[in-house]
Amino acid sequence: MLLQELLDIGEEIYFVEESYTSQRNIGSTLHYLEGVQAFLENQKVRLLRVRNGEQTLGLLLFNPGEEDVPVDFWSVFTGALAGASQKVKFEAFASSILSLNPPEREVEVSSELWRDAVNEYYSLMLVNRNLCSECSTRPESYGSIFSEQRVNRVSEIFHDLGNKGFSLEGRVLEVCCGNGMSTLALYRLGLDPIAMELNKCTVCQGLEHGVLNPKKALVMDAMQLSRYFEPGSFDVVVGFMLGLVYEFNKDLWIGIVNEAAKVVTEGGLLLFTVKSRPEIEILAEALRRAGVEGEIVDNTDADGVFDQWYFVGKKVLCK
Ligand SMILES: C[S@@+](CC[C@H](N)C(=O)[O-])C[C@H]1O[C@@H](n2cnc3c(N)ncnc32)[C@H](O)[C@@H]1O
Structure with missing residues (x-):
């Protein structure tokens, strides 16, 4: 996955927003970041910053595996695809979080590449049936669908x-x-x-x-x-x-x-x-x-x- 390549990480990654279109309003992102900010007053976490120059495109927060979720993964937060006012809120949370908890690494990425990576994530989630609770659609052969x-x-x-x-x-x-x-x-x-x-x-x-x-x-x-x-x-x-x-x-x-x-x-x-x-x-x-x-x-x-x-x-x- 492009995101893992760009960030050079092997663990799973999950966006907190459920779809590409919800990246416009980033309601869940802002809600979680508020919680993360409060949490960091007392504790430190593993954090990665994705940036394009001075702009923070994304933050990744490491979640170590636990008994109920025994897999390490990174939660991804981005405001890069959000509307103007939401983007400002995201960047305010991001700079507050980064000052409380400096990232272990920063990765420079162009806005376009970041958008492609976010988009690819949702495409892969879709095709792997992770965005649909039930899928009753049977795969059809290429030749029966596509016509030269x-x-x-x-x-x-x-x-x-x-x-x-x-x-x-x-x-x-x-x-x-x-x-x-x-x-x-x-x-x-x-x-x-x-x-x-x-x-x-x-x-x-x-x-x-x-x-x-x-x-x-x-x-x-x-x-x-x-x-x-x-x-x-x-x-x-x-x-x-x-x-x-x-x-x-x-x-x-x-x-x-x-x-x-x-x-x-x-x-x-x-x-x-x-x-x-x-x-x-x-x-x-x-x-x-x-x-x-x-x-x-x-x-x-x-x-x-x-x-x-x-x-x-x-x-x-x-x-
Ligand atoms: C006749 S199909 C054509 C598909 C393709 N362009 C092609 O030529 O093979 C029309 C497509 O428009 C899509 N569509 C209808 N309303 C839409 C909307 N509001 N936004 C995006 N796609 C829509 C339908 O789901 C359908 O896939």
Whole structure:
């Protein structure tokens, strides 16, 4: 695991937050750190500090094995992915704890590598079924889930975009990535997108088959993108086979593309594919209202199923 490598530790590690998304509010982290701070008034513990320059990205507290938990492990606390006010609280606790109990080691890590390591931890917890109390999903074979024909279909869209003068490069986010079938086409372009999806079982499936990159796959609601990523965080935001988009559920999909438009940078590329023309018209109208200039492209084929229509455009206006 990247975290163990970065910190050069062999023991198990556990974050106190139960999911990647709860790293935004860090309620449990702050609660535990308050307890740790009080405890350190009288006792000393083994502590590691992860830092990026002067900023404390994380603290690791050693827990020696005991009768009820006979394994040594490190508890990991981080505020690096938290919202601004929570981050300030984390750093205040961290500096107080470090002054009460100097760390036995400090490890310098870039913020990006730390984020990858945290993310990988939750991906591994997910795929090892540690985040689900019961799992009744049977593993399926690679060939029964992933289709080379579909990956090629997405790759052909990228080829068409190249001919139209659009380039997919830089910081890429894929929304609603499912099990990573469409992500495979992005990987083949040499991109390393953050791929996010609401359904944890499909993410688990993509991780299980080694398709999704555990450092970059997120279980998250795309309606909440702007809560987790700053405006302009990405050069490209894509989503494949969104929908089905009907009148009765269109607010969900409009919400998702609006969120995508918030986190893409000005001049950044947005690309969404769907099955039918009415669906792409709904999304295109929403995107234009969100300051995206672009076009609807007819990509229909004889199969008539995947990625039949797409909208591609650039964000021209920050709203
Ligand atoms: C038709 S699948 C497409 C999956 C993949 N992009 C592909 O092309 O193979 C649509 C995906 O959108 C996901 N989805 C629906 N609502 C979502 C939300 N609010 N946030 C993130 N993903 C969502 C679904 O779980 C589903 O995996």
